[in-house]
Amino acid sequence: MSKLYTDVLIIGGGVIGSSICYYLSKEGIDTVLVEKSGIASGTSGACDGFIFLQSKKDKDIIKLTLEGLKIFDGLSDELSYDIEFEKCGGLVIFTKDNDSNDKKNLKYKDNIPTYNNSGRSNSGIYNSYDLGKSFIYKDLDFDIDGENDNNKVNIEKLDLKELKKVEPFISEKVVKATYCSEEAQVNPINLNFGFIEAAKRNGAKILTYEKVVSFDLQLAGKESAEDNLNKKIVNEDTPKEEEIKAEKKIKKVYTSSGREIIAREIVCACGAWSKELGDLAGLKIPVKPRKGNLIVTEALPKVINHVILDFDYLCCKYEEDKYEDNRDKEDRDIGFTIEQTKNGNLLIGSTREFVGFNDRVDFDKLSKVIGRAIEIFPFLKEVSIIRTFCGFRPYSIDFLPLMGKAKSFNNFWLATGHEGDGIALSPVTGLLISRMIADKINYGKGLNNFLNINLEKFSQERI
Amino acid sequence: MNKDEIVCRCEEVTYGEIVDAINSGCRTISEIRRKTRAGMGFCQGRSCRSIISKILAEKTGKKISEIEVEKIRPPEGAVKIKIFFGN
Numbered sequence: 001m002s003k004l005y006t007d008v009l010i011i012g013g014g015v016i017g018s019s020i021c022y023y024l025s026k027e028g029i030d031t032v033l034v035e036k037s038g039i040a041s042g043t044s045g046a047c048d049g050f051i052f053l054q055s056k057k058d059k060d061i062i063k064l065t066l067e068g069l070k071i072f073d074g075l076s077d078e079l080s081y082d083i084e085f086e087k088c089g090g091l092v093i094f095t096k097d098n099d100s101n102d103k104k105n106l107k108y109k110d111n112i113p114t115y116n117n118s119g120r121s122n123s124g125i126y127n128s129y130d131l132g133k134s135f136i137y138k139d140l141d142f143d144i145d146g147e148n149d150n151n152k153v154n155i156e157k158l159d160l161k162e163l164k165k166v167e168p169f170i171s172e173k174v175v176k177a178t179y180c181s182e183e184a185q186v187n188p189i190n191l192n193f194g195f196i197e198a199a200k201r202n203g204a205k206i207l208t209y210e211k212v213v214s215f216d217l218q219l220a221g222k223e224s225a226e227d228n229l230n231k232k233i234v235n236e237d238t239p240k241e242e243e244i245k246a247e248k249k250i251k252k253v254y255t256s257s258g259r260e261i262i263a264r265e266i267v268c269a270c271g272a273w274s275k276e277l278g279d280l281a282g283l284k285i286p287v288k289p290r291k292g293n294l295i296v297t298e299a300l301p302k303v304i305n306h307v308i309l310d311f312d313y314l315c316c317k318y319e320e321d322k323y324e325d326n327r328d329k330e331d332r333d334i335g336f337t338i339e340q341t342k343n344g345n346l347l348i349g350s351t352r353e354f355v356g357f358n359d360r361v362d363f364d365k366l367s368k369v370i371g372r373a374i375e376i377f378p379f380l381k382e383v384s385i386i387r388t389f390c391g392f393r394p395y396s397i398d399f400l401p402l403m404g405k406a407k408s409f410n411n412f413w414l415a416t417g418h419e420g421d422g423i424a425l426s427p428v429t430g431l432l433i434s435r436m437i438a439d440k441i442n443y444g445k446g447l448n449n450f451l452n453i454n455l456e457k458f459s460q461e462r463i
Numbered sequence: 464m465n466k467d468e469i470v471c472r473c474e475e476v477t478y479g480e481i482v483d484a485i486n487s488g489c490r491t492i493s494e495i496r497r498k499t500r501a502g503m504g505f506c507q508g509r510s511c512r513s514i515i516s517k518i519l520a521e522k523t524g525k526k527i528s529e530i531e532v533e534k535i536r537p538p539e540g541a542v543k544i545k546i547f548f549g550n
Contacts, residue, residue, distance in 0.1 A: 038494035045497050189497045197487070209490055298505055298541055343474075343500070361537060367548045374544070381545040386507055387536040 002259050006032040006205070008437060009253060009263035011212050011277060013037075014044035015188060016415050016422055017269030018195035019430025022079075025202035027438050032263065033196075033204060034255060036211035036273075040192040043271050043422065046391025048294065048339055048347050049084075049191075050307045051184040051424040053153055054092050055314055058400060060453045061421065066153070068428040069182060075427060081194030083186055084342040090183025090307045091163070092314070093376065095173045155180050169303055171378050185307050185339055188423045195430070210259070215281050216252035220410035249410040250281060265437050267413040271394040272357075274402075274416040283406055286463045287417045289357055289392035292350040293366050298384045299344030310336035310372065316352050317420065318399070334365055336372040346383070348373050352393070352420075361388045393419045396463070403429060403458040404436065413437065414460050470518070471511040473504020481515060485522045491531045492516060505541055508533070 008024055010017045013035025024031045035041070051069060056062045072085050156179045163170055163177050196206060253261040268285065270277045278285030313335025333353045340346050351365045366388060374380050396402060396417030406412045415433045418425055432455075456462075466479030476499045484498040492508075492515055495501060501515060502508025508515075512533065520527045538547060 038489065038491055038497070040497050041494065193498055200487075206488060208488060208494075297544075343503075359534075370544060370548045382543060384541040384543050385538060385547055386505060386541045388538070389536050 004032060004205075004259060004261045006030050006261065006263045007441060008032070008265045008267065009034065009261050010267045010269055011253075012267075012269035012271060012273075012416075013039045013192075013196070013206070013208060014042050014269065014271055014422070015040075015192045015195065015426040016271065016418065016429055017267070018192050018199065019426045020267055020269060020415060020433045021204050021206075021430075022195040022199040022202070023430040023434035024437065025199045025204040027434060028202075029434075029438060029441070031199070031204040032207065032261065033199070034207045034210050034212060034253075034261070036209070036256075038208055039196050039206075040189045042273070043391050043393060044188050044192045046294075046389050047188055047292070047393070047420075047423060048337060048349055049186045049188050049341070049423060050090070050309075050337070050339065050420075051186060052090050052307065052309065053183055054090060054155065054178060054180050055309060055317065056421070057318065060457065061400065061425070062153070063453060064428045064432075065421070065424050066182070068425055069184060071427040071431070072184065072186060075191075075194070079194040079198040081190060081197055083191045083194050085184060085186045086342070087182070087184040088306050089179060089181045090309070091158075091167065091177045091179050092309050092311055093163075093170070093174050093177045094311045095376070096175055153180060153182055167305055167308070169377055169379050171376055173375055179306075183307055185341075186423060187342065191423065191426065195426075207255070207259075211256040212253055212277060212280065213256050214254045215250050216254070217248050217281065218251050220247040220249040247410040248282075248408060248412075250412055263411075264441055265411050265413060267415060267433065267437070269415045271416055271418070271422065272392040274394060274414070281409070281412060283408065283412065283460070285402065285414065285416065285460065287394045287396055287402070288354065290395035290419060291353045291355050291358065291390055291392055292420075293362050293369070293388065293390045294347060294349040295366060295370065295385055296387045296389070297346040297348070297380075298386055300340070300346065300383065301344065302340065303379070304338055304340040304346060304377075307339045308337065310376065312372070313337055313350070331368060334368050334372075336369055336376065338373065338377070345386075346380075348380075354395075357392060359390060359392075361390050363388075394422070395419050398463065401425065401429070401458060402460045403432060404455055404460075405440075407459065407461050464518075470514050471499075471501035471504065471508070473506050473510075474500040474502075476501035476511075478518070481518050482522065485519060490519075490523065492519065492533050493531075495519065496533075502533075507536070507541075509540075 007030040010021050010033040013033055017033055021031050021033045053065055076083050158177045158179050250266050268274055268277050272289040274285045274287045316332055316335040334351050337349045394417050402414045402417040406414055415429055464478040468478045470476055470478050470481055480499050484495045489495045489498050495515055496503055501511055516527055516530045519530055
């Protein structure tokens, strides 16, 4: 059995794991990444490249996305890899269908957020999801921190005429849109490979087609290998109190190619597959797969200028019914998004379903997505599809990622559960986790108070 | 093969780029596709897939039959949306 010693072992070769690997190796920390299949073989290779602000509800997530956008700006140069980042601006579109003024039965009519004179909602932030519930607002800023100008994001309201100027092929069914110029797109696969190649140049070791099969656990501070907790965890449903309090430590990691990896710190960046890995360590990781079906069209000249979300998609994301009478319950997992990639292909999505890891493309659902797509962009009827695919987002029940050290462990870190925000948050997650780890193992400078965000809210124990 | 020879005609990916991808660690056709875009174009790899299998087998010392078959992503050929989904 071959042995490998390293400072940090990252499990998962998607954008999140690759980003952490890059930032750790950049600090000069000895890093190994292990991936059960190929690079970008999971969610990061089967998703869109939206970097969206208007779809986020949590203030700190918006803050992190903004911080991420700053990093994205120079990332192609930094990684020496074209990640096809473009600040194209984003639109959330509203049709008569989902305009609250037109439907008496809309659930949101009793729940209209109130805005004060400065254009801020009670909760202090705006997003189009809240805004979509009522159209009583004027042009506005949302200022996530109060006074800091750097944290100000402008969202403009466009009527159809204004919208037609910037998105000429949009149909008259759309009544208005909200526009945010900060929003952007990126090629997620290139981003993933960019991080990996740069990490390799920094000396990181990348092991692909190698799966973690088991852990050797012990109580932290105890030297004896006989303190193997594996059996105890399996046999006892309710561990004794002192065992809960005691910190565990992952001593060794075994992989499918018969390798034994001994690392000081271990990071789970397995996304939708995190639960499986957590089970090996006896740690409950509350992440489950949320499937999306997408369509890719032939390459076209520039026809779509922004990253575009239908308001319905936001309802779908946050699992909210639009109507009190549940009339849309059946279609709640279907939304519409569209972007044009640098190569000219249109990427049309998407659904958000809980069907486990069923990887068959669901054509019934896709035909509903396409129905909506043609309503909004009628020219699509004449465009050819070249492929369909599906991917699995790592869904966390409160829509917040899990980032930080697992409290019951001495050396087990989590960076997972980003759902649809993983691409947008990947650079900032990598930076954040690498700083926390560097701080712990006394390399480099730590950054305890990252962007003034209370990181407790991303801990695994909250759920 | 010459390193400048085109393997994937739709995305204009050369033999040299495929070999570079294999040298950087790609071990399946789908990983090569993600890295180089070979097979991501209009024909979805229908012309280049077998050539890439051959290069991959050669460079990794495997038999062609040992190269993993790519997951099928419908449709089989490019088809207009109005035909595929009806009106």
